[in-house]
Amino acid sequence: MNRDRIEELWSKFLAHQDLSAADERELLDALQDDPALRRTLLQEARVDGWLRVRASDLRDSEAPIRRFLKQVGAEKDESGFIKKMESRLATPTRRKTARPAPPGPSSWNLLLAAAGVIVGIVALVALLSEPTRHDAPKVVRPTPSALETRRVVEAKLQEIDRERERLTQPPSPQEKVNPNADIERRKALAELDERRKRTEQELNEAIERATPRPVVRTEETPVVPEPPTKDRTPAPATESAVAVLERIEGEVQIVGKDGTTPARAEQSLRAGQGLESGAKSLAVLRYPDGTRLEIGEGTRLSNLRDAAKGLLMERGSLRSQIAKQPKGQPMIFATPHGEAKVLGTTLRLLVDPDPKKGSRLDVEEGKVEFKNLAGKTVLVESGHYAVAAAGSDIVAKAFPIEEIVLLAASGKVTGSEWRPVKDDKALRGQAWETNTATTTGNDTTFWKDFNSAATRVTNHSAAFVEFRFSADAEKDYIIWVRSASLATGPNAAYFDQVAIEFANARVSKTWSIFKDNPGTVEINGHALKMGYWWVSGDADTQDVTQTRPADTVPVTVRFARGGTQVLRLYSLASLARVDAILLTTIRKTRPEDSFVPPGAELK
Amino acid sequence: MDDESGLIEEARKGSVEAFSRLLRIHQAPLRAFLAGLIRDSEAVDDVAQEAFMGAYRSLEAYKRDASFRTWLFAIARNKALLYLRDEARRRSQRSESLQLAVSAWLSEEPAQDGSAVDRELRLLDGCVGKLPKTSAALVSAYYLDRHSADQIAQQTGKTEVSVWKTLSRIRQALRECVELGLTAEAGGA
Numbered sequence: 001m002n003r004d005r006i007e008e009l010w011s012k013f014l015a016h017q018d019l020s021a022a023d024e025r026e027l028l029d030a031l032q033d034d035p036a037l038r039r040t041l042l043q044e045a046r047v048d049g050w051l052r053v054r055a056s057d058l059r060d061s062e063a064p065i066r067r068f069l070k071q072v073g074a075e076k077d078e079s080g081f082i083k084k085m086e087s088r089l090a091t092p093t094r095r096k097t098a099r100p101a102p103p104g105p106s107s108w109n110l111l112l113a114a115a116g117v118i119v120g121i122v123a124l125v126a127l128l129s130e131p132t133r134h135d136a137p138k139v140v141r142p143t144p145s146a147l148e149t150r151r152v153v154e155a156k157l158q159e160i161d162r163e164r165e166r167l168t169q170p171p172s173p174q175e176k177v178n179p180n181a182d183i184e185r186r187k188a189l190a191e192l193d194e195r196r197k198r199t200e201q202e203l204n205e206a207i208e209r210a211t212p213r214p215v216v217r218t219e220e221t222p223v224v225p226e227p228p229t230k231d232r233t234p235a236p237a238t239e240s241a242v243a244v245l246e247r248i249e250g251e252v253q254i255v256g257k258d259g260t261t262p263a264r265a266e267q268s269l270r271a272g273q274g275l276e277s278g279a280k281s282l283a284v285l286r287y288p289d290g291t292r293l294e295i296g297e298g299t300r301l302s303n304l305r306d307a308a309k310g311l312l313m314e315r316g317s318l319r320s321q322i323a324k325q326p327k328g329q330p331m332i333f334a335t336p337h338g339e340a341k342v343l344g345t346t347l348r349l350l351v352d353p354d355p356k357k358g359s360r361l362d363v364e365e366g367k368v369e370f371k372n373l374a375g376k377t378v379l380v381e382s383g384h385y386a387v388a389a390a391g392s393d394i395v396a397k398a399f400p401i402e403e404i405v406l407l408a409a410s411g412k413v414t415g416s417e418w419r420p421v422k423d424d425k426a427l428r429g430q431a432w433e434t435n436t437a438t439t440t441g442n443d444t445t446f447w448k449d450f451n452s453a454a455t456r457v458t459n460h461s462a463a464f465v466e467f468r469f470s471a472d473a474e475k476d477y478i479i480w481v482r483s484a485s486l487a488t489g490p491n492a493a494y495f496d497q498v499a500i501e502f503a504n505a506r507v508s509k510t511w512s513i514f515k516d517n518p519g520t521v522e523i524n525g526h527a528l529k530m531g532y533w534w535v536s537g538d539a540d541t542q543d544v545t546q547t548r549p550a551d552t553v554p555v556t557v558r559f560a561r562g563g564t565q566v567l568r569l570y571s572l573a574s575l576a577r578v579d580a581i582l583l584t585t586i587r588k589t590r591p592e593d594s595f596v597p598p599g600a601e602l603k
Numbered sequence: 604m605d606d607e608s609g610l611i612e613e614a615r616k617g618s619v620e621a622f623s624r625l626l627r628i629h630q631a632p633l634r635a636f637l638a639g640l641i642r643d644s645e646a647v648d649d650v651a652q653e654a655f656m657g658a659y660r661s662l663e664a665y666k667r668d669a670s671f672r673t674w675l676f677a678i679a680r681n682k683a684l685l686y687l688r689d690e691a692r693r694r695s696q697r698s699e700s701l702q703l704a705v706s707a708w709l710s711e712e713p714a715q716d717g718s719a720v721d722r723e724l725r726l727l728d729g730c731v732g733k734l735p736k737t738s739a740a741l742v743s744a745y746y747l748d749r750h751s752a753d754q755i756a757q758q759t760g761k762t763e764v765s766v767w768k769t770l771s772r773i774r775q776a777l778r779e780c781v782e783l784g785l786t787a788e789a790g791g792a
Contacts, residue, residue: 004768011767013701014642015752024701031704040775042708047774047781049638049647050727055746056644057631064630064648065623068655072619247645319689321653364685598684 003037006030010041014048059189071290071323163192241268242306243287250281255302274302277316290323291331299351310334313359317350322366330369335359338372338388345382358389362399370394404477404583405597406467406567408432415463417571425532426579427482427600432465434498434571435486446494449573454513457499457520457570464501464568467581473562476508477583478554480534480591485527486575493540496527497572500581502565508556509537521555526576533593534582549590557583611671615662622659629672630655633679636720640683640709650686654679676720722788723781730780738773745770 009027012019019027031038056063245252245267253260254267255274263283269275277283277299285293287309295301299316309325310332324344325331333340335351337358345366351359361370362385371377372388378396380386386396408420408430421433436453456462471477479500487495502519514520525539528549536554559565569578582597591597607628613621633654637647657678658665665674687706734742744750750758752766759766 007771008767011771028701043778044774046639047778050635051746052644053634053638
């Protein structure tokens with residue numbers, strides 16, 4: 001393997017350059033074959049990410065804040081928002097603007113100085129640090145319509161964004177670097193940011209005023225009737241813009257009455273139009289209220305609607321984050337097999353043209369009403385899914401469980417063979433320790449103790465740590481136990497054996513000592529190396545020449561029924577600490593020693 | 604109130620401005636943390652936005668047994684893992700095994716908390732400041748001014764391959780510099 005070549009390919013990969021299939025193969029083989037190289041390059045990817053973030057902060061550190069404010073604004077109730085907005089614009093008060101973000105770190109300024117562009121940044125920082133200036137108080141024409149007011153402000157923001165995008169376009173390959181032009185560009189960007197901040201501030205304050213405050217209702221508090229809902233009569237279907245194509249990749253077509261035309265980014269979609277994505281293509285649609293649809297490959301949407309927002313999804317997949325919709329006016333996703341009514345949530349929808357496979361709805365956050373063609377409706381809640389298909393009932397079910405992480409803190413001890421300990425090296429700083437053996441034993445005393453412990457496990461008289469969790473039935477979960485041996489000396493390899501017993505389950509490998517219980521697995525071999533690491537089954541064959549763990553085929557467990565399961569951890573005459581047990585359908589090879597399973601990262 | 608707990612209290616009462624000020628404090632480290640997990644810069648910003656919105660919507664659920672940053676980072680990490688899972692699913696449908704493998708490896712990287720990210724970013728800033736002039740110029744042209752490797756090659760009279768390799772080595776050198784700094788700090792602690 002040529003290191004130069006791998007560094008070149010990795011650099012291109014990080015820059016999203018197209019690599020040929022052969023190049024990809026070469027890079028993948030190198031990463032798979034050499035864990036040290038892989039670690040170095042993954043760390044390099046992290047530095048690459050940091051540099052990109054630092055650079056984008058120097059260009060525009062307020063962008064993430066603006067984006068957040070825009071989405072929050074969009075999620076507020078429209079009528080309330082506009083009312084507050086109108087009130088704000090009609091009241092010309094002077095307000096303090098948001099404090100500008102601090103300039104980039106000084107070492108970056110040094111870097112810029114080295115690159116000869118420091119002048120532009122100094123100008124930028126100076127402009128950002130100037131005392132706040134305001135436009136003259138705005139004069140609003142008498143009683144402008146709320147919608148018009150909002151459109152004016154939004155148009156102003158869009159114009160600023162377009163100008164910013166033009167100024168931040170990367171130069172063409174032919175264009176040489178011109179320091180003077182660069183300085184001018186940076187000045188213009190700084191002025192633009194000032195303009196945007198002022199406009200944004202107006203929006204921000206209006207949003208804040210429109211934010212509903214918690215109301216404590218007592219029996220004496222009169223109930224204020226809700227104002228009538230705003231008239232949302234749709235505009236003529238062919239005229240109103242419904243959403244904007246925020247991003248496209250690959251082949252994406254706009255579908256209209258007169259056929260299809262190639263789509264382009266920033267293009268508006270009108271009511272009645274649709275969208276079609278080809279293979280290896282995707283599109284992101286954004287509605288004015290902040291609702292966002294990520295449309296996967298091979299998807300066809302039609303009949304986009306504005307008022308009573310909705311669309312018909314004929315096939316394909318989408319993921320959407322839907323802003324809170326006005327009361328009584330859910331967004332409706334119609335499919336050939338049913339429809340989903342949404343009031344504000346994150347969901348996925350997959351539509352198969354085959355009516356027997358139907359439409360599948362996954363709900364990540366919130367609740368969605370999902371109705372099939374037979375008219376039956378189910379409420380699909382967060383963490384659940386439902387399928388509307390010909391010939392089958394519609395039922396909401398919990399997402400499949402692919403991975404279960406059991407940490408020390410969730411175990412409950414019975415008996416005296418295990419004790420909880422604090423350990424800085426353990427996940428979340430806690431582990432269960434067993435010290436039911438001593439390393440002074442010899443072969444004879446060890447096996448006597450071991451057989452006695454195994455018998456107590458079999459007849460359920462041994463002490464244990466019990467874990468309860470949910471898992472699916474009829475699914476093979478690989479068992480990984482994270483443990484550290486405490487034994488030392490020539491016989492250390494004996495004293496690292498524990499057992500795990502699953503209720504109503506069957507493990508993929510059986511041990512003669514547990515032949516009467518198909519749900520018990522022996523975990524052995526942590527003494528092969530120092531510290532905590534992951535073992536599945538028998539990693540230690542007790543051969544003194546062994547240098548690598550022998551559990552190359554992980555042990556799996558299959559539960560007889562879904563729902564709550566019980567696992568018991570036993571000691572088999574061992575000196576060890578166990579800090580985590582991982583049951584997974586995903587990680588088929590041994591996790592790295594440093595791997596921290598999801599949910600175990602917080603202390 | 605300017606301190607963080609004051610801002611959290613105001614944000615809990617509904618102040619978008621207070622929450623924005625919290626984001627000003629935490630957004631850069633959070634995006635840097637996500638950039639360590641996700642390669643695509645646009646996706647980093649998208650996931651950061653999802654984390655900000657998630658935190659904003661569930662601020663009531665924030666308990667003070669962990670710092671705000673720890674809580675925010677935990678939300679971001681969960682969003683990032685969801686993104687990587689989806690990404691892996693999409694990639695596997697397109698037979699993009701390299702992307703798939705890298706996403707999986709990145710998701711298995713040890714998690715960092717907010718203070719670890721802060722420490723590493725601070726050290727990285729110091730390391731960037733110590734780069735030789737030519738390396739600093741290359742980093743600035745590539746990351747800050749977003750010139751392509753091809754453009755840089757044309758302007759410096761080098762080959763494009765050489766630019767790619769040099770960038771890779773600068774990043775590795777920066778990483779080594781950060782790790783040395785971490786070791787030195789651990790030794791001094």
